[in-house]
Every structure is written in structure tokens, then in C-alpha cells.
Amino acid sequence: VDQPLQPETDDRPVPGFVAVVPAGGAGTRLWPLSRAGAPKFLHDLTGAGRTLLQQTWDRLVPLVGADGVVVVTGRAHRDAVAAQLPDLPAADLVGEPSPRDSMAAIGLAAAVLVRRDPDVVIGSFAADHVIADPAAFRATVQQAVAVAREGWVCTIGIAPTHAATGFGYIRSAGALEVDGAPDALVVEQFVEKPDAETAAAYLEEGGYRWNAGMFVVRAATLLGHLRMRMPELHDGLVEAAAGLEAGDESVLDRVWPGLTKIAIDHAVAEPVAAAGGVAVVPGTFGWDDVGDWASLRALLPTADGVPTVVGDGSRVLSLGSTGLVVPASGRAVAVVGLDDVVVVDTPDALLVTSTEHAQQVKDVVERLRATGGQDLL
């Protein structure tokens, strides 16, 4: 060997790896900030100065480079995504004609990318999740890419920090022998969101991790599984991808409405896991899907005796209160004598609740939908 060996570091893009970012999901439990017209991923929910989508981009670019991200979003959000990600090449921004769930979104990206590089490994990462330790995330993904190159469908399993009932779980079996992936395990089964008792039993038993919906796999492997199990969906996606790469969006428009609406978990991950083809790399990088205002508050730093403020706190005045205040309208907000309160103030709608009742916010959205509040959705 003439050249010195270079140790793999976190800071170099992984060759032949492309990130696929499905940017969808209404986030109704984050109403009134998250709306159909401006869903969760377009907002700076954590007060970081970057939206969740931009934070996803920032986290992925070190792994894949600025030309290694494909975003799949609704047509209605394509302009907003392009504006938030000015370095995203136009060809890597795919607009879905309508929501068709994750298999269609990720499968379409896989079909596009496999035309560009038959050996490409893709990793799917939602646009609206939060990760505390990007360096640990990168190291985990690098292991997953190594596993994927060996033909596995590789997921990333989040070490549970509590007996959550809002996530599905991944049960692992023995270790996998793959170079560059010392932590990888074989997946025995994906299990649905459990009730509280079951979740507690999972934690006690060990070997269970949260399913964060991150899948790392050779595009060709993914499409191969799909062709076997759902040939019509596969063929439709391949046809649409050929059109897109030829600069013709009309094929997508024609094919899309007929495609089966199914999550990648059900279409591929679960059946392939049952057949022994799925691996998991455990992740301990601090992950949350920011499902509701209580989750958001829990993942942000808190100070004693004052509410957490997301955004400009200069016009927030609190006396003897804790919780979460999102002053997104620019108005002054005073909170007096309330514990664990949640106040989300937007220009046309205000939400007042508590962290305990944060899940019920989706009921507000349903009520608005049923009672003529469409302008607020």
C-alpha cells in the first residue's frame, strides 16, 4: 500500500450512500403551529434557528454531501422545501402528487437513485425528528451502511429511555458478523405500539429498541424485496422514476393515484424480518419524533420555576409558572401561576393546554375539521 491508511472519521461523506428524506405528516398534535399548509418539518420547533427539515439536512450532509440528499415531499410543500434548503439540487426534490405513505415515497426515491448508481445504499430519515448527538448518529449510520452493503435491510433501533407507548419496538436476536458494524444485531421481530404494561415488560426484559423508521438498505435490495412482495407497486414506482429521470413528471402523475398506500414497515421491514433478512444497529444518540408539545418540552433544556420558551422570549413574562410557551405571533404572553402549562400563540389561533393533555390536541384539530374551522387546519 503506497498511501497511508486513513481512519474513517465522522466528517467524511460515506461513498455510495444517499439519504432519502420523506417530508410529510401533518403533525396535528402540534397544532396550531403545525398546519396542513405548513407542517411540523417546516418549523423551527426547537428554537435552534433552523427548522426541523433544515436540522435534518444539517445532520445528513456530513454523511452524504450536499448532493447526496433526496427529499420526497407533497407538491404543496415543494416550494417551501426548496426555499429552506437552497443547496438541495432541483433533481433531488421529488414532489408527490398526493400522500401515498412511506413505501411509495421511499420506493420512488430508491427507483430514481438505483438508475443513477446500481450499487447505491440509501437511508431513510424523517424530516421532522430531533437528534441530540449528531456525531453519535453519524457513527451509527456508518455501521448501518456497512450492514446494508452485505444485503441486509438495516434499521436503527433507539435505546428506550422510558416505557413509551407511542412507538413501535424492534426485538433483536443474536449479533451479526459484519466488518465495520460491531454493534449490529439480527432483528427477530417488529412489534406494534404496546400498552403501558407491555412496554414496561419490554424494558425489563431488554433486547427491545424503538423503531424510529430509519431504514438503511441497498436500493436494489429494497426494490428486489418490493418486486417479490408487491410487484404492481414496484413496477409503478420504477416507471415513475424513469419518467422523472427523463424530466417527465407526467408519468408520476398518471401512475401515482393507483399505487397501494402502505408503510414501508408493513410492506417490507416486517415480512423480511420474519424471513431473517433485517438487521438493527442500536442507536444512543438521543432521538425523539416530537409527537406533541409535551414531547417537545421534555427534549428541550428546562430551568427551574420558569416555562421553556421556544422562540423569542423577550415578550414572554412568567410568574410562578412552568411548562412550554411558544410565542409565535410576536404578541406579549404573560403566564401566571400555572404548572406544566402549554401556550402556543400563533397569528390566527391560540392553544392553551397542559403537558398532561398534550395528546388531546389532535382532538381539537378533528373538531375544527368537523365544525368549519378549515382555515385553521
Next chain:
Amino acid sequence: VDQPLQPETDDRPVPGFVAVVPAGGAGTRLWPLSRAGAPKFLHDLTGAGRTLLQQTWDRLVPLVGADGVVVVTGRAHRDAVAAQLPDLPAADLVGEPSPRDSMAAIGLAAAVLVRRDPDVVIGSFAADHVIADPAAFRATVQQAVAVAREGWVCTIGIAPTHAATGFGYIRSAGALEVDGAPDALVVEQFVEKPDAETAAAYLEEGGYRWNAGMFVVRAATLLGHLRMRMPELHDGLVEAAAGLEAGDESVLDRVWPGLTKIAIDHAVAEPVAAAGGVAVVPGTFGWDDVGDWASLRALLPTADGVPTVVGDGSRVLSLGSTGLVVPASGRAVAVVGLDDVVVVDTPDALLVTSTEHAQQVKDVVERLRATGGQDLL
């Protein structure tokens, strides 16, 4: 007697009686609706479709006629008062150059009115109180007028409904023998706002009523007491009144800043009561001074399991919540899972608290004053 006797009814104005309405007071515990620029009395706080000032007018006109009300307010609010009370004659709207407390305000009106009618009886009624039963109020005031004609300073004492610590109390002694005032009693003493234990003892003991700041007295009697006790204040008011009645406001402007700032309670009612010159007519007409949001909620009708809404409730959505919502910005307000919550939503400021902490709202205003929030006061 040639003419048939006419029984006195509630519906005829009382001859020789004029109502004086001091319209002042910031109402800081009703922030953010009540502001220095638009204080409490200018707002439709009860959702009646009329502001507190207008409701005061509506209540008084049957007693005194449309030409029998004098409003004394700050110069800054004179235009707003005139707009809200289009039937108030311009000569009966007095603008104070600056706040000088209730003795100056009521004394100035007395000095004006005694020039018009030396025998006039005046009654002072704050512009920002709420009364549930106007007919009972009128009957009580008619008794007080009869007492005043006999030379007494007559107050109206509200039958306490609970051991309130936010009001002063009036302790009565024996009955008074005055025709037309069967319920009148001699006042033994005015007592300051008590602590809770003392207030409870007052209720148990009986003979105590709340001081609602309503004084009914011959203008000449009031000015006579004032001349004896505070001659400089008396002379200043008489001089200013002469100017006003001659159409010259400059005398008021010159005299006003030098006047002693004192409440009518301390200047006249308490010392005259000590000398045996004050009477009280008990009132049972449902009275509240709407001191804070909790008081407002308590005096409005409530329904089980939903918050009380002041104003347009069509954009208020509540799930499992009780309390008070004031949607004064026109925005949608959703309240989820909170008991006894108070949400007051105005175009530039939002308050979220509970009825339990309603008193602390004044601390918000103080904090704003201290920290550069002047635009919100």
C-alpha cells in the same frame, strides 16, 4: 288634596337628584383588556353588548333622566366617554387634568351642581361596577335620596355574600326614622379591608355591610363638610366649578394640580360617621366591583364543564376545561384539559392564568412597567 296620590314607582326620575359618575381607575388586575389608555369602564366586560360605563348609564337614567348624569373622567378618556354616551350633554362631562382621587372628582361635580340647583341631592356611582338587579338598586337609591334630603351623608351598604377581604365594611347601629327610607340605619363606623379571620367574624356578628363607594348626599351638605374639614380643597373646587360653569376650563387647569389627593371616604365619610352624621341603606341588588378576572367569572352565568366566554364564542373551542375565556382579538382560542383557567386574548397581549391566581395579574403590570413594556400598559 285635590289630586290623587301617586305612589312612587321605580320608573320615574327622582326630582332634584343627579348622579355623579367618577370614571377612573386603571383596573390593572384586568390586564390585558384594561389598559391605561382604555381602562376597565370602557369595556364590555360582561359580554352584555354594553360597556360597564354604558351599563352604569342605563342603570342611572331611569333614576335621574338623561340630563341628570355628570361624568367625571380623565381628559385622556373624555372623547371615549362622549362616544360611548351620545346622550350625555357636553356640559355634564367633566375632564380631570390629572387623577386627584375621589374627593376632588365628586367634590368638583358637587360644586358644579350646587350652582345649578342649591338643593340638589347627588349620588356617586362608580363607572365600572356591576349590578345584577337594577330595579332593586333604584329602590335602594330612592331611600338613600330621602335620607340625604334630611341632611345625612347616606351610603349604600351591600349585604355581604361571603367573607370578602377586598372591600371595606360599614358597621351600622340603630335604625333611622326617615319617611321614605324604612331600611335606613345609622352608621357607627367605616372599617378598612379586613383579613380573612376578621371578615368571617364580621359576617358572624352581623350588622356589617360592604362599602361600595356609593354616597348620596345634598351637594350643599357635602361641600359644607368639606369646607369645615379641608377648606383649601373646598375653595379650589368651588373656584374651578365657577370657571367650568362660565365655560372656562383654565381655572380648573390652574387649580387642579394643587388640590389634595384624597378619597371621599377619608376626607368626609369616616370623620362625619365618627361624628354621627352618616346613614346607610342596605342594598341587596347583587353588586360587584369586578376587581379581577376571578370576580368577573364568579358573577357571570356558568355552565358545567365549559369555560365562560365573554364576547364572541364562535371561535372558542374547549375540551374538558372550565374557567374564563375572553377572545378579544378575534383569533381562534382552543383550551384543552384545564380547570379554572383564565385566558384573555387581545391583539397585542395574551394572559394565561387561573382564577386562583387572578390577583397576581397586577404583578404582571408592575413587571411590565419596570421592564420596558410601557406599550402594553
